[in-house]
Amino acid sequence: MAKLPIITLPDPTLRKVSAPVERVDDELRTLMDDMLETMYAAPGVGLAAIQVGIPRRLLVVDATEEGEEPSPLCLVNPEIVTLGPEMRVHEEGCLSIPDVRVEIERPSTLTVRYVDREGELRELSADGLLATAIQHEINHLDGKLIIDFLSALKRDMVVRKFKKQARSAEAL
Numbered sequence: 001m002a003k004l005p006i007i008t009l010p011d012p013t014l015r016k017v018s019a020p021v022e023r024v025d026d027e028l029r030t031l032m033d034d035m036l037e038t039m040y041a042a043p044g045v046g047l048a049a050i051q052v053g054i055p056r057r058l059l060v061v062d063a064t065e066e067g068e069e070p071s072p073l074c075l076v077n078p079e080i081v082t083l084g085p086e087m088r089v090h091e092e093g094c095l096s097i098p099d100v101r102v103e104i105e106r107p108s109t110l111t112v113r114y115v116d117r118e119g120e121l122r123e124l125s126a127d128g129l130l131a132t133a134i135q136h137e138i139n140h141l142d143g144k145l146i147i148d149f150l151s152a153l154k155r156d157m158v159v160r161k162f163k164k165q166a167r168s169a170e171a172l
């Protein structure tokens with residue numbers, strides 16, 4: 001397994017719409033393992049392939065609490081089937097937008113259909129943090145970020161800050 005570099009704002013790759021995965025093979029399973037290692041090391045609750053620069057519809061997630069038995073999930077070509085009527089507010093962070101947190105209201109329950117590590121079509125019902133994380137990561141596959149939930153003014157402020165940081169990092 002290998003830890004992969006995570007791309008961050010303002011990298012334009014983050015705005016790409018990821019293409020469906022055509023085949024679950026050993027190469028893809030290696031990518032899943034590397035993404036899980038990268039996510040746990042960060043640490044983060046979820047990671048989409050686009051965040052390591054690969055525009056394919058694949059995400060990994062583990063919403064278990066610290067001290068609990070880890071429960072890694074790999075979702076290939078995930079599609080939300082149903083969203084519940086109740087809403088949940090969570091202050092979300094993103095490994096691609098370090099040190100920024102955005103309070104976002106999303107449906108608190110969902111059902112998602114996806115292809116698993118073995119290439120089997122599955123359906124999963126999720127609630128709480130797991131439901132939030134799955135929606136956050138699926139947003140990544142469509143090029144959508146947590147800053148898109150902010151007002152245009154606040155979003156521009158965040159983007160400007162990251163552009164400035166990128167410029168000063170280049171200058172070093």
Ligand SMILES: [Zn+2]
Pocket residue numbers: 093094095096136140
């Ligand atoms: Zn994110």
